[in-house]
Each structure stands twice: as structure tokens, then as C-alpha cells.
Amino acid sequence: MNRRILIVGFGNPLAGDDGAGPAVVARLRGADLPPWARVEDGGSDSLVLPSLHAGEQEIWLVDAIAGGSAPGSIVRLAHDEVLAIPQPHASAHELSLPESLRLLNVTEPRLAAVRYRLWGIEPESVAPLAPMCEAVRQAVEAVTREILRAIEGPSCLH
Amino acid sequence: MKSGTRTITISHLGRIEGHGGVFVKVVGGSVRDVNLDIFEGSRYYEALLKGKHFLEVQGIITRVCAICSSTHTVAALNALENALDVPRSERIHRLRGLLVLGSTIESHALHVFALALPDFLGFDSVIAMASKYRKEVTFALRLKQLGNRIQEIVGGRAVHPVNTLVGGFGKLPAPADLIRIRADLAAQIEPLMEFVDLAARIPVPDWSARPLVHVALRPYEEGFRFRGTSLCTSRGEEYPVSEYREVVREFTVEHSHAKHAALASGDTYVVGSLARLRLWGHLLTGNAKQAFGRLFPEGVPDNILWNTWAQLVETVHCVERGIEHCDLLLSMPQEKSEMVEYSVKAGRGIGAIEAPRGTLFHEYEIDADGRVLFANVITPTAQNLASVERDLRIAAEHLLRLEVEGGTAKLKSGLEMVARAYDPCISCSVHVVRLPADADP
Numbered sequence: 001m002n003r004r005i006l007i008v009g010f011g012n013p014l015a016g017d018d019g020a021g022p023a024v025v026a027r028l029r030g031a032d033l034p035p036w037a038r039v040e041d042g043g044s045d046s047l048v049l050p051s052l053h054a055g056e057q058e059i060w061l062v063d064a065i066a067g068g069s070a071p072g073s074i075v076r077l078a079h080d081e082v083l084a085i086p087q088p089h090a091s092a093h094e095l096s097l098p099e100s101l102r103l104l105n106v107t108e109p110r111l112a113a114v115r116y117r118l119w120g121i122e123p124e125s126v127a128p129l130a131p132m133c134e135a136v137r138q139a140v141e142a143v144t145r146e147i148l149r150a151i152e153g154p155s156c157l158h
Numbered sequence: 159m160k161s162g163t164r165t166i167t168i169s170h171l172g173r174i175e176g177h178g179g180v181f182v183k184v185v186g187g188s189v190r191d192v193n194l195d196i197f198e199g200s201r202y203y204e205a206l207l208k209g210k211h212f213l214e215v216q217g218i219i220t221r222v223c224a225i226c227s228s229t230h231t232v233a234a235l236n237a238l239e240n241a242l243d244v245p246r247s248e249r250i251h252r253l254r255g256l257l258v259l260g261s262t263i264e265s266h267a268l269h270v271f272a273l274a275l276p277d278f279l280g281f282d283s284v285i286a287m288a289s290k291y292r293k294e295v296t297f298a299l300r301l302k303q304l305g306n307r308i309q310e311i312v313g314g315r316a317v318h319p320v321n322t323l324v325g326g327f328g329k330l331p332a333p334a335d336l337i338r339i340r341a342d343l344a345a346q347i348e349p350l351m352e353f354v355d356l357a358a359r360i361p362v363p364d365w366s367a368r369p370l371v372h373v374a375l376r377p378y379e380e381g382f383r384f385r386g387t388s389l390c391t392s393r394g395e396e397y398p399v400s401e402y403r404e405v406v407r408e409f410t411v412e413h414s415h416a417k418h419a420a421l422a423s424g425d426t427y428v429v430g431s432l433a434r435l436r437l438w439g440h441l442l443t444g445n446a447k448q449a450f451g452r453l454f455p456e457g458v459p460d461n462i463l464w465n466t467w468a469q470l471v472e473t474v475h476c477v478e479r480g481i482e483h484c485d486l487l488l489s490m491p492q493e494k495s496e497m498v499e500y501s502v503k504a505g506r507g508i509g510a511i512e513a514p515r516g517t518l519f520h521e522y523e524i525d526a527d528g529r530v531l532f533a534n535v536i537t538p539t540a541q542n543l544a545s546v547e548r549d550l551r552i553a554a555e556h557l558l559r560l561e562v563e564g565g566t567a568k569l570k571s572g573l574e575m576v577a578r579a580y581d582p583c584i585s586c587s588v589h590v591v592r593l594p595a596d597a598d599p
Binding site for chain 1: 295
């Protein structure tokens, strides 16, 4: 089977560093991607993934990630590490990204076979109207470059 | 348990560190304080919109929330079109209606099945619930996806629509897509009604029962609708939407980052599915009418914990109404786009809509160049906040009287269930993964 990758950036471009995911998506859309890689802006709803998925074997996620590191720090997590993050709810009416992935593993057989990778960027501020800080801007560029290299690299399925 | 002071904190209602949560202070076995503090993002968006051209409003406002993005979009467009005196064709009216139905199906499916139902069935999470109710959870997520797909076909994206514009739609759905949506909607009715039967057997606690004032828009025509032109209360009052700022009085409270709201009389009130059924449930038809009768045989009670079942009834309605919209749209002449011509002029307009969580108001004033001079957004969650606090107090007092087994943990989960019943939309405009060191306690 030919390799196919879906890259999804999550976050809100109007909420400061939470816009890191969509910013990476915007840069990738401007890049010359090979036909086996596709990019989508997932907005702020993790459970939209089944609607975006079109049979790709790999889904690469880019999101803001709060781990207490310096703003702009990049966290790279493999499939099992993403699914093991214990965060349950994201808010009173939304599941978190890891919880959503765990749930979709149970209810969506076509997604259960997917391998995930996550690039997380530590935010400084996710307040509405806050500007993206310089450290996160640089991280966005770095993650974009990494993803472009990884697309041409070996599959995470092996 | 009765002596001493303890504070019960539920911190993960909000997503932004330090901005959100329920705090209940219990002294000597009695509830002293109940505070709900949330971060309400829409206020910041009002500031962002000022000075922008009106054509930029839709792209900004749709990011207020992922789950409610389509209803915010439709409310904003209606307000702007009212300011500009832009007429709406039947097709635009129907397409926006379908978009709102898709958004409501998505939102209700998620809340009823994935967030509230585990509370009722005694599971810690939807994943735990899926181990026993896998078929139901899978059905719910597919139903949510159908809601997303409707928004994708009508709004151009599964979330945060881009195809809906002032004056119409950039691209109209292809008939084949509408036919597919119609078939998918029709396929939901039977499993939904099976779930109504299951829900009818699940007991609903009465911890938070108290007299409520319900508020919802009067439907614009004879039928159960999510759009209307006047605001009605369960006490029999009715006001034109143009007077909403006189009716809905917003006020600040010391302990909350968000404004609260009350009626001009000072009474708190509830908006949302329960209120809509209380006021207009008699207008339901078809399977939705049956579901209403099955789940609310003695009428709609003054107890917010029934809101989840009200959402379930509305989900049946949205599916059936969506089929009607598809049929009507398919009967219209095929076109690629539909845009009404209009001129830019100074004006002020209001858009009110019944969003999944309740009545949503958007108001804009624009100048002769089309710049936004004034923006006002009042969300359903903001209107419900004062009622949530009252219900939490009632529930805390009730649960303390019961001296529930499990102590604070049980009390906490009971209060969380009450807060969640409102399906509050709290700082949902960001998307942050939290690693364990940063996770809520």
C-alpha cells in the first residue's frame, strides 16, 4: 500500500500561541508537498478527525502543548506516547485531543489502524487577541521544516 | 464530615489556567459560598471586531467556538444583513437553517452521549462507558460526524464555516451531496428512537430541582424552530428581539471573569434545550413529538438535569427537519451560487438565534464605509451562569443533607453533573494538550 499522510493542525489563530497548529498548516499549504501528504486545519475540535480522515495510514498532529517548559519548546511524541497522555476533558463540553484519540480507537475501526505523531509547541499565552510570541513563531518555522523533512523520511509504521 | 471548613473545587471546567472552575465552600456542614468563575472569550472578540470591515466579521466570529461556530456565523450574518437591509432568499434561509441543524446535531450528539450520559450511567468517562455501550457511543460519534458533514457541505468546512457570506453562499451544495445527507439523516431516526426508549428508563436525579424561568425565541413560523423574532419567557412575557438589551441585563460579579445576566426584573433564567421544550415543545411533530411524549410524559420539569433528554428530543427534531430542508432545497432550480446584491451603508442590526446551548445574540453597528463601530455578543452560557450557580448551591445543599457515601468525591461529581447539564461553553476557543505535570489535580 502506498504511504499516505494526513497532517492536522489544531488551535485558534486568534488566540495567541494557540494558533501554532494552524500556522504550521498555513506554511505547509504554501510548500510543495508530495501527493501522498495532505494538510488540514482542525480548528478547535479534536473529534473532527474522522471527518478529515480519508484513509491515510499516518496522521501527524500539531498542537499547542502545555508541559511547563519554556515558550516555544517543541515536544515530539510517538503514537503510544500521545495516546498515553492522561488528560481527559478539554473543557466542560469537549474532550481533550488524547481522550478523543483513545475514544476514536474504540469506535472507529478505520482510525484504530492509524499511527499518530504529535508535534507540540509550548505556548506563552493563549488569550484571545494575544499576539503569537517570537519563541512560538520560531518553533512554528522549525516544526514546519521538520515535517517537510519527515514527509520524505521513513514511515513511522516501520 | 459536618464540622470544619472545606472547599470543593472543580477546576477543569475551564481550559485556561487560572480561569475557570466551580468553588463551593462548606462550613460546618452548610454551604457558605458557591462561585462559578469562567473565562468567556466572546467578549474579547467584540473588541477585535471594532474597526474591522464587516466582511471580515464572519471569519473572526466563527473562531469563538469550534462546536458553536456555525450558529455564531449565522447569527452574525443575520445581524449584518439586518444592518445593511439585505434580503434573504428562500434558498439562503433554508441553507442557513440546514447549517444550524448540522451544528446542533453535532453539538447535542457530543454532549448527550459523550459528556452527560457517562454521568447518568455512573461511568468515569465516555471511554469507560464505551466498554459496555460501544454500539451507542459509536452511533453518537457517527451522528456527530454527520453534523460535521452537513456543515462541510453547506458551510465549506466541517468546523469554522467559510462558505457562508453576507448576502448568501459562495458555492451551493451539489444535489448529490444533499441526497446523500438526506439518506444519512433518514438512517438516524430508528437508532435515535431506540435510544429514546433506553433514556426513558434512566432515572434523572432531582438534586437541583427549583423553580426556573425559561426563556427562548418564539419560532418565526408555527413549528419548532431555532430562529425567531421575539423573546418569550415561561411567565408569559414577550419582547421583540430589538429590545434584547433591555430584557437581558448583564452585570459583573466580583468572583467571575465573565458577566452574568438576569431579566430586567432581577430574576435569573435559563436558556437552552430545556427552555425551548418548555415553551415550544407542543409544536414538535413526527418522531420528535413521540420522543418528547416518551421522555417528558408529565411536561418539562424545573430541573436542569433534564436538559440532556431535552437535547435528545431536539436531536430527533433536527434530523427530521434536516430531511425537510434537503427535500425543499432539492426541489429548487440548480444553481452554482446564490448571492443577493446589496449596497454598503451605515446601519445597525441584530441577529438572534437558538444555538445548541440557548439564545444567542449578535448586534453590529457599521458606518457608511462598512467598518464595525459597535459589536455585542451575548452567549447562552453567559446568560445561564447565574442559574448554574443557583443550581449548584441547591445541589450542594441537597447532597450534603444526604451525607452521600463517598464524601467530597461524590459531592464533587454530583456538582460537576449539574454544571455539565447546562452544556456550558467555557473558553472553548483554544486547543491545548496538557501533559501530566500541568494536568488538573
